[in-house]
Amino acid sequence: MIRSWRAATPPETVERRDSVIALVREGQAALVAAFEALDPAHPFAVREWDRPGGGGGSARVLDGGEVFERGGVNVSVVLGDDLPEEVRRQRELPRGLDFFATGISMVLHPRNPHVPAFHANYRYFEAGKMDDWWFGGGADLTPAYPVEADVRHFHGTLKAFCDRHDIANHAAWKSWCDQYFTVRHRNEMRGVGGIFYDDLHLEQEGGWEAAHALMADGIRTLHDAYLPIVERRRQDPWTERERWWQEIRRGRYAEFNLCYDRGTRFGLQTNGDIEAVLMSLPPMTRWETDAVPEAGTPEAAALRYYQPGDWA
């Protein structure tokens, strides 16, 4: 998946790209190993794919696990001579720019309604022969039953990560995440947020190296941000009603990803492997009219968390 572009690329660009590709591949191996350690009986399958236009990917996917009912950790390299519409529109770039993109993306949908779903994505783009480059990333948590201590742990870990980097801006990236992961037609966040950034670019203080170092640390931080929460909640007993609420919340997840998620649109527009692009979609999902919980229930308490809050 990563050979074809090398010959025609200047050595210093090759070196940079390789160093990001190494990050995402190492990140994938470490995270999959950590997820598998929670449920050794259900290893992630390997799914390698080539992209006709250039590049490809390696997805590690799981269906029917005990801890994770469905999930995946995908790395990909995508390149071409016409930056996809989704990215052009975001960055107000013209048609016909050659581009290179690589990143790691993961989504985990736990079986137990008390274990939050998790998403993270770290990515690197070049457009127009290195005339422009940028890094983006972030992670967010989607509990059906938010527990304040867990939400604080997750946000606190991400804030501590940001605080380790001069070029990070936790307050701005937290707000960006709240805004980005909003199911607009319901005026409700998909979950409890986290961080989201897309603005580490060419003119960045510290340059490419600082943005790259931040990405490396960001991927490592995912272990500490998420795994302790899984450990704490995975043995919690759960009821039919809690399962029902989890399935309803997964419906919101699917609505967000199919209606609004840029990564999903980018994947569909670049003809990525469809199973890798849509690995984010939940397993058992439910739509039902007026699934609005009654006041005083744990489900009504959950709803309050799906609005921006100060959790770091």
Added chain:
Amino acid sequence: MIRSWRAATPPETVERRDSVIALVREGQAALVAAFEALDPAHPFAVREWDRPGGGGGSARVLDGGEVFERGGVNVSVVLGDDLPEEVRRQRELPRGLDFFATGISMVLHPRNPHVPAFHANYRYFEAGKMDDWWFGGGADLTPAYPVEADVRHFHGTLKAFCDRHDIANHAAWKSWCDQYFTVRHRNEMRGVGGIFYDDLHLEQEGGWEAAHALMADGIRTLHDAYLPIVERRRQDPWTERERWWQEIRRGRYAEFNLCYDRGTRFGLQTNGDIEAVLMSLPPMTRWETDAVPEAGTPEAAALRYYQPGDWA
């Protein structure tokens, strides 16, 4: 829901609008009565909603029925002074046109995997103070297990309906439907198609009256097109595997509706009642990596039907 616009509207326009509103209301009452007759223990709930910008709707919705696991028959009136982007883009119209739209839309998701899901929509638009008007409509069938006789019955009934109207073009409307209801990122139709038209407008031979008469007949025809299939299949026994395949196909249904469906986007853009707009989304739905049936199975046989075929 239908009073506020009358005072400021010329009488002949009021008369036309009222006559379409009567069609969709009568159609709703008759179809809901027919669906309820199949399962008297589970009547459709009534959901009336006002639209802040003007208009509103009346949805009849069902969750947890025996024959229909989820479904709805919605009528709505939407008006305003800036035609939504979704419609402007389709028809290459400028911003700032006042508009009026009314229609009937229905989606039925049966519980039994052998009973096909069903969708139909008939609609009427005006833009720019009657400088422009158009009618659109259509119906399509989404079986998890297509039975050739049922598919032929459905298409044959729609063709006979088209043949009763000089201004209808069955061949073109059938192709339009095949194309429209394609899940583009999978290069696969949502179901087995039907008819779709959006081109009965101002310059139409026979004028407004002929287009209106076609709409009336189109709504009546839905009974004959769909109900006999439900009757034939509703007692069929079904297995866990068949349920699994139905849930997988519902995932495709949700992908289409959230990614591509114009009616869904129009509903979200015009701030329609969210439960009425999303009543099309299936109840229990499943995503799973590589849910590709093995050759020789009934599920593999089903896949062949999700490409354009000659069934009328």
